[in-house]
Amino acid sequence: MTALPSTRDVTLTCPLDCPDACRLKITLQRAEDGTERMSKVTGDPDHATTRGFACAKTVHYPARQNHPERPLYPLKRVGGKGADGTLVRVSWDTALDEIAERLKGVLANHGPSAVLRYNYAGTMGLREGTHVHSFFRALGACELDETICATAGTAAWSLGYGARYGVDPGDVPHARTIVLWGINSLSTNSHLTPWLTQARRNGARIWHVDPYRNRTSRFADTHLKLKPGTDAALALGLAREIVTHGWHDETYIAEATEGFAEFREAAEPYTLERTAELTGLSVHEIAELASAMGEHGPTYIRVGYGMTRHENGGTALRAVTLLPAVTGDWRRRGGGCTLSTSGAFALNRERLGAAHLVTPDARHVNMNELAGALAPDAGIHALFVYNTNPAVVAPDSARVQAGMRRDDLMMVVLEQAMTETARLADYVLPATTFVEHADVYTSYGHHSLGYNPATLPAPGEARPNSWVFAELGRRLGLQTPELYWSMDDLLAALLDTPHPYLQGVTPDRLRAEGSVPLNLPGLHAEGTQAGFLPYRDGAGTPSGRVMFTPVPEHRPVQAQLTPQYPLRLLTPPAHHFMNSTYGNVPHLTRAEGNEPHVMVHPHDARAAGVQDAQLARIRSEQGEVQRRVRVTEDVQPGVVVVEGTWWGLSAPDGTSINALTAQTLTDLGGGSTFHNTRVRLSPA
Ligand SMILES: Nc1nc2c(c(=O)[nH]1)N[C@H]1C(S)=C(S)[C@@H](COP(=O)(O)OP(=O)(O)OC[C@H]3O[C@@H](n4cnc5c(=O)[nH]c(N)nc54)[C@H](O)[C@@H]3O)O[C@H]1N2
Ligand SMILES: Nc1nc2c(c(=O)[nH]1)N[C@H]1C(S)=C(S)[C@@H](COP(=O)(O)OP(=O)(O)OC[C@H]3O[C@@H](n4cnc5c(=O)[nH]c(N)nc54)[C@H](O)[C@@H]3O)O[C@H]1N2
Ligand SMILES: [Mo]
Numbered sequence: 246m247t248a249l250p251s252t253r254d255v256t257l258t259c260p261l262d263c264p265d266a267c268r269l270k271i272t273l274q275r276a277e278d279g280t281e282r283m284s285k286v287t288g289d290p291d292h293a294t295t296r297g298f299a300c301a302k303t304v305h306y307p308a309r310q311n312h313p314e315r316p317l318y319p320l321k322r323v324g325g326k327g328a329d330g331t332l333v334r335v336s337w338d339t340a341l342d343e344i345a346e347r348l349k350g351v352l353a354n355h356g357p358s359a360v361l362r363y364n365y366a367g368t369m370g371l372r373e374g375t376h377v378h379s380f381f382r383a384l385g386a387c388e389l390d391e392t393i394c395a396t397a398g399t400a401a402w403s404l405g406y407g408a409r410y411g412v413d414p415g416d417v418p419h420a421r422t423i424v425l426w427g428i429n430s431l432s433t434n435s436h437l438t439p440w441l442t443q444a445r446r447n448g449a450r451i452w453h454v455d456p457y458r459n460r461t462s463r464f465a466d467t468h469l470k471l472k473p474g475t476d477a478a479l480a481l482g483l484a485r486e487i488v489t490h491g492w493h494d495e496t497y498i499a500e501a502t503e504g505f506a507e508f509r510e511a512a513e514p515y516t517l518e519r520t521a522e523l524t525g526l527s528v529h530e531i532a533e534l535a536s537a538m539g540e541h542g543p544t545y546i547r548v549g550y551g552m553t554r555h556e557n558g559g560t561a562l563r564a565v566t567l568l569p570a571v572t573g574d575w576r577r578r579g580g581g582c583t584l585s586t587s588g589a590f591a592l593n594r595e596r597l598g599a600a601h602l603v604t605p606d607a608r609h610v611n612m613n614e615l616a617g618a619l620a621p622d623a624g625i626h627a628l629f630v631y632n633t634n635p636a637v638v639a640p641d642s643a644r645v646q647a648g649m650r651r652d653d654l655m656m657v658v659l660e661q662a663m664t665e666t667a668r669l670a671d672y673v674l675p676a677t678t679f680v681e682h683a684d685v686y687t688s689y690g691h692h693s694l695g696y697n698p699a700t701l702p703a704p705g706e707a708r709p710n711s712w713v714f715a716e717l718g719r720r721l722g723l724q725t726p727e728l729y730w731s732m733d734d735l736l737a738a739l740l741d742t743p744h745p746y747l748q749g750v751t752p753d754r755l756r757a758e759g760s761v762p763l764n765l766p767g768l769h770a771e772g773t774q775a776g777f778l779p780y781r782d783g784a785g786t787p788s789g790r791v792m793f794t795p796v797p798e799h800r801p802v803q804a805q806l807t808p809q810y811p812l813r814l815l816t817p818p819a820h821h822f823m824n825s826t827y828g829n830v831p832h833l834t835r836a837e838g839n840e841p842h843v844m845v846h847p848h849d850a851r852a853a854g855v856q857d858a859q860l861a862r863i864r865s866e867q868g869e870v871q872r873r874v875r876v877t878e879d880v881q882p883g884v885v886v887v888e889g890t891w892w893g894l895s896a897p898d899g900t901s902i903n904a905l906t907a908q909t910l911t912d913l914g915g916g917s918t919f920h921n922t923r924v925r926l927s928p929a
Pocket of ligand 2: 426456472820
């Protein structure tokens with residue numbers, strides 16, 4: 246008789262790039278030899294927003310944690326970058342010594358601006374995600390502008406409000422009108438759903454404003470299927486209607502805002518009829534939403550980043566997020582708007598990632614322009630990729646991959662999975678996961694700071710990113726102290742602040758409790774108390790007021806649809822993936838029927854001669870991919886949708902959807918424009 250393997254549960258913060266930043270209950274199973282493996286993931290019932298469940302993605306984490314192809318040893322390319330080359334196992338010393346030598350060569354021949362880090366939020370941990378930039382700042386390497394996701398929204402929000410504060414999810418049940426605007430929250434912010442359900446039980450009506458019908462539209466009471474890129478027009482039309490009926494809050498406007506007269510004047514041309522014409526909605530739909538917002542508050546607007554991923558995306562978001570300042574909803578519990586709650590994490594970031602070392606003359610690379618930065622004449626000779634999978638997720642991915650194949654580029658990839666980016670590397674360095682390294686986590690959807698200790702030993706020779714960069718730093722003789730900080734040093738620096746929101750949040754409490762709520766006035770208030778009302782009396786702008794100026798206006802896009810490119814392609818997140826993470830989990834990608842589809846309206850399918858369940862070619866100005874067609878009225882005529890950044894390896898033609906997208910930047914913040922793409926379809 247052999248003893249049954251025993252299990253134990255641990256509670257850790259989910260590291261993935263998602264507003265929910267859950268506290269997960271993770272079951273570890275002990276094998277007969279004493280080693281432990283992650284076997285099951287659910288949610289911590291005691292966490293204020295996780296409330297006992299894990300999402301449809303993270304329940305699959307054990308399959309990626311224990312994936313048979315997970316890199317566990319350093320790998321080095323031998324032979325060329327083409328099909329003739331292979332990756333072979335080497336020791337850490339060999340890999341690190343060689344990388345350091347080659348890096349010294351690049352620095353000597355081309356200078357530090359030939360070195361580029363490329364990273365994003367594969368882990369939201371501040372140590373393994375952000376502090377590791379210290380190495381590159383110590384070198385004086387290129388500064389990466391981390392623009393792929395949130396900067397258009399951040400720039401737009403900061404014009405109106407300053408730092409990004411939002412409504413706490415726990416206050417949402419006090420709202421009576423809820424607008425989920427440009428967010429597929431049932432997939433991408435799923436821990437908001439129980440609060441929405443509770444609000445509905447309290448009498449709230451839920452609206453979804455999105456160009457296509459998805460899980461969130463099905464959940465909502467009313468879906469407004471607007472034309473992509475017309476949110477500013479809708480917001481201005483709603484503002485005009487609200488003011489016309491006197492539903493605006495003159496006291497709030499006078500006490501807490503500036504520039505309302507100009508805003509009101511700019512909204513004047515957006516009559517119900519004109520707004521209907523621009524947005525594709527009916528006069529009735531717009532009037533009804535305006536009356537809900539104006540007469541049946543408090544109104545809570547949850548905006549996602551969807552509307553920002555267009556040429557005029559910053560302006561669109563700005564127009565929408567000013568609506569609660571028109572209605573004065575910032576003064577009512579449950580009212581207001583959330584883009585992100587991250588501003589409340591007022592940590593001392595002065596030395597995080599040695600940010601103080603960035604000089605005004607540093608070369609900057611906008612991460613949406615990686616394809617251009619890797620062009621042969623653009624001067625990048627060493628590329629370090631961590632916490633992201635750019636061969637799949639960056640715009641114009643075919644050109645990105647071509648750049649990665651350059652023989653005069655040394656490419657080092659720190660990874661937990663054999664991504665397509667890792668497969669193109671000269672060195673693959675095996676990375677630990679969130680159960681194997683310690684880290685500290687903020688959130689962009691709730692208000693608790695998280696901490697994880699290293700819980701499992703690293704498998705094989707996997708190492709944290711921070712270990713790798715400290716080892717390289719030593720080999721290059723770098724003296725920057727931040728590069729060698731311990732977790733204690735980092736926590737002490739981050740929490741060294743007099744900011745009231747962090748009073749009582751200490752390293753000791755973080756270690757003991759794992760998740761510590763910020764010290765926000767009104768957070769988790771009982772009964773009829775006020776709740777957290779961040780913009781009740783004004784904002785963090787230079788004037789101290791919510792700024793209606795510069796006035797946002799609706800502008801038509803440059804990339805107009807044409808007979809050659811008659812369709813707008815949207816590529817929002819998939820329900821079962823977290824960006825490209827889980828894109829290698831067999832039962833999510835290779836099981837019967839699991840492949841990326843292109844959703845096409847029957848009218849457009851007929852016009853293009855493509856049929857349901859058949860492969861179609863999708864052609865843009867950048868490139869071409871093939872996807873299986875799903876004919877559906879969930880999309881509107883003129884719009885096609887492919888959900889999810891699937892690995893090319895799991896797509897029918899081996900190609901990422903980003904072979905179609907362009908480097909075009911947004912009007913504000915230098916952001917990405919993934920949903921701006923114009924395409925045509927034809928049978929494959
Ligand atoms: N067409 C299209 N493209 C898009 C989008 C879209 O909507 N449409 N969305 C964009 C957006 S919003 C984003 S944020 C990006 C996200 O795209 P990615 O940055 O690629 O996203 P993730 O899947 O979060 O993380 C990528 C990798 O980080 C690795 N990783 C995680 N933790 C660690 C760690 O501790 N160490 C190391 N070394 N690696 C780690 C994971 O194994 C994973 O392969 O994609 C963008 N691309
Ligand atoms: N399941 C799942 N969850 C995720 C992710 C994931 O990949 N999968 N990714 C995570 C990351 S990194 C991020 S940034 C967030 C992103 O999460 P979201 O903010 O929800 O995603 P977006 O791509 O921004 O798109 C949201 C919605 O905007 C719609 N949209 C597109 N264009 C327009 C427009 O012009 N106007 C309006 N009103 N809507 C438009 C799209 O159809 C889509 O339904 O989700 C996070 N959570
Ligand atoms: Mo993102």
